[in-house]
Amino acid sequence: MPKIKSTTEGEKIELQMTPMIDVVFQLLIFFILSFKITTPEGDFNIKMMPLGKSLQTLADEIPAPPLTVRLEAGSDGQLASLSMGDRKLKGFDELHNIVLSRVGDAGPSGAEEVEVELDCDYDLKYEFVVEAITAVSGRVQGNAILPLVQKIKFASPRKAGG
């Protein structure tokens, strides 16, 4: 039986690396150019007063009256005063402490039962509203977020002089 001898025995096959490196560098450039460092964004769920419902219907649906937080704007849109009911508050920390004690008083399901209504001036800068929502909706403990009030709604905005 004749033996088949490979004529290429001992020859080194050279891999063509250049096209692969080209593609790899193109991918690298694409990722470098489209890379952008962004801070993570988070969400707050809110409830709005439904349209076309009478105040009586709303009163029937909501078992307990909400805690009303009033945010008044100064002429430049900055927060001029913060109050809950008739009580003037010094800042969002005090608001947070009040809400914390109300939720605690309401028992184990307090976070679900207590409702907060934000009554804001039309011209108030939105960042103060988010600050108020942050104060009432939870707190950071270590790496975890302890939820407080989950039902947050807005009253109709108040226009200056109206």
Place this chain on the structure above:
Amino acid sequence: MTPMIDMTFQLIAFFMVLMNFGEGEQDERIRLPLSQLAKPPDAANTWPMTLQLTKVGTVLFGGEEMPVAGIRPFLVREAQVLKRMERDPKEATVIIRADAEAKTGEVQELIGICQSREIGFEKFILRAKQGQN
């Protein structure tokens, strides 16, 4: 050659993992308010729709900039599309990305338009950036 290729692949893997394809809805004209509680949501929102409100009171939607009142026809169309797909507009989630310096009243006006009878969106989310004031 091998160490260079190794390193290049590692760089590609690094950029691929960190790349965020969800940035499409972000706009540099909007400077979101900061909140330490703002954490990315655990689950995806159903039928999300992002409305961006600038500090001068204009709304950015679908690549166009318009006053708050001008958004109504666009939202009516969105609601009609959902209805044609046999979806209830109540199921859609409206994400509001408003600038920290926007007027609260304008944010509420925007939400009010979304709630109007001809549109009928009910689920709203206010977006904030993670950080401390």
